[in-house]
Amino acid sequence: MVRSRLLSRSLVVAACLGLSISAASAQDVIRFGAPLPLTGPLAPEAIKQQQGYDLWAEQANKAGGIAVGGKKYKVEIVYADYQSNTPRAVQTTEQMITQNNVNFLFSPFGSGAAKAASSVSEKYKIPTIAATASSSQVYDQGYKYLFGTFTPNDTLTTPLTKIVTAKAPDVKKVAILARNDLFPLAIAQEMEKSAKAAGLEVAYFEKYAIGTLDHSATLSQIKSLAPQWIFVTGYINDLLLVRKQMADQQIKAPVVSMIAGPAYQEFIDAAGASAENVTSAAWWHPAAQYDGKDIFGTSANYVKLFRDKYKSTPDYAQASASVAGALFQMAIEKAGSLDKDKVRDALAKLDVVTFFGPVKFGPNGQIDSLEPPVFQIQNAKPVVLSPQVIKQGDFKLGVN
């Protein structure tokens, strides 16, 4: 009896100690919530984002953590899988705030889910950085706590159009095929505007449903119009499928552009020879040469750290996730506080060069300081065509 009472008392004491230890450690940690589509059709993209966040967290913790008022806080990232289901992304975001008690948030993947979840983070006034949302509709909601590291979609299509019209004056007719989804459709609409502004004829503009497996009828129609420029948007799996079915139907064009897939090494590996001369644009490229003030320093150092950890070359999605973390770190340190409003104000005032490029958020929270690179797959490698400072080669015509 005495023994059991002793045992129960010591258990209570141990439990209290445990609580106080965990409470103490909770104080030394800054929790970042990252709802991601870790399963489902968007899983490949989610894994990239996770890699980017993890690399940043590892570097930040290696350096002792984030310094706030003379004290160092470790970084902890809380992940949750919303299974590529946007309504679930919203639910997960709310759960992270109310149950996981995260201090700050990274948005779910892509413009659609980021926009949907932003209403929740705004409601709870949680500073949030969207690492993969570019559509201006995400930022035009008048929200104060949302920031994004991707420039608007037209910053991709306009430089691409300028290169094509300058180097290929015979290109007059464009066909645009877009995945019926917020980001791919928005970028296709920007492409239509850029093409029309450059005096090109948009002979075909159609959307395909999410999950479409067979594009043969659509591609036959495009082929019959004989456009000199075929522009397709979607995610990597859509674009691989379309590119393969284009090759199946022997569709050739002087210019073929695809967003967003060719920036990923997986696209080049899977498409093989049919990836050759496909043009694209993205928000960052490993060839970038910025000397940043963030935890990663130079772009080259970021590429090295990424390669050491993951044995592969980072692309824009991974880099954007890493820079989102690094920006939070800088803003928290600048604010000298974990107070959400102070960190929000520090983010809004940031004007800094990072390994990702110059970062300054516009009045709506979307970055407005970057010049995204345009590139082309040449000899199974992405070659940067613009901007001039990181140019690696010249534009080539002809996609077979």
Add this chain to the structure above:
Amino acid sequence: MLAAQILINALVLGCLYACIAIGFSLVWGVLNVINLMHGSFIVLGAYLAWGLYRSLHIAPWYALLLAAPLFFAIGYLIQRVILNRVITAPVLVTLTLTFGLDLILNNAMIYYLKADYQKLSLVPPMGSVSLFGVVVPVDRLVATVAALGLTFVLYLILRRLRVGRAIVAVRLDRDAAVLMGVDVNVTYAVAFGLGAALAGCAGVLMALIFPISPLTSTAYLGKAFVVCVLGGLGSVSGALAGGILLALIEGVGSAMIGPAHATTLSFALLIVFLIVRPQGLLGRKGFE
């Protein structure tokens, strides 16, 4: 020329749709079981082809020889061990059961094989053939011929073999079939095994053309549903007719009103058929 191309695309794709649907139609029409695992069986077949090509460089047409007996065995066992217990229950019970089993199967695939898409890329690629400006990819042609072959084999089994006639007999009158000495449980298991084998083989053929992911199972199941309703249950030729009709609607619809609405159009037609002609184009009355 565009019309000819769309027509050829639809014919080729229609045969593949028929191949996706025929096992589903057999199980639904004969056993009166709506097998919601059908899409996952197709995806598993595709993974089998992908795995064999990737690790042992075995071409998909040889993979068919393994897929057929393997999936037959899986289907046979599922029917004998699980489904047979509720086979005489109302259709909603078997529907719920296969739904639950599919959830387990599909989530297991997502867990072990990941949600990422895989692609079986033949080296060297098979290329395309061109005739009078109409282009057909060779891999689709090969898959179409194989799909037609499978359909013909099923037709022969049902018409010429004793077990096939037993399957039809059990569907038409279970009690009379018992009196004639037919082992109903074995016959049901054979029919379900045949359905699974056809799904596995269809998956092998789909791997040649489409990317592979557990998530595509719903798309395959959706196609199978529409084809069965359009073509009619319990009819081999009905599945073929339904497949071609669906591919034609999708192809022509895509050209006329845009690819984003092709699926909506096919489902709208499905509703029309359910109201106007529930037995489908070539289905038999009483099988709907």
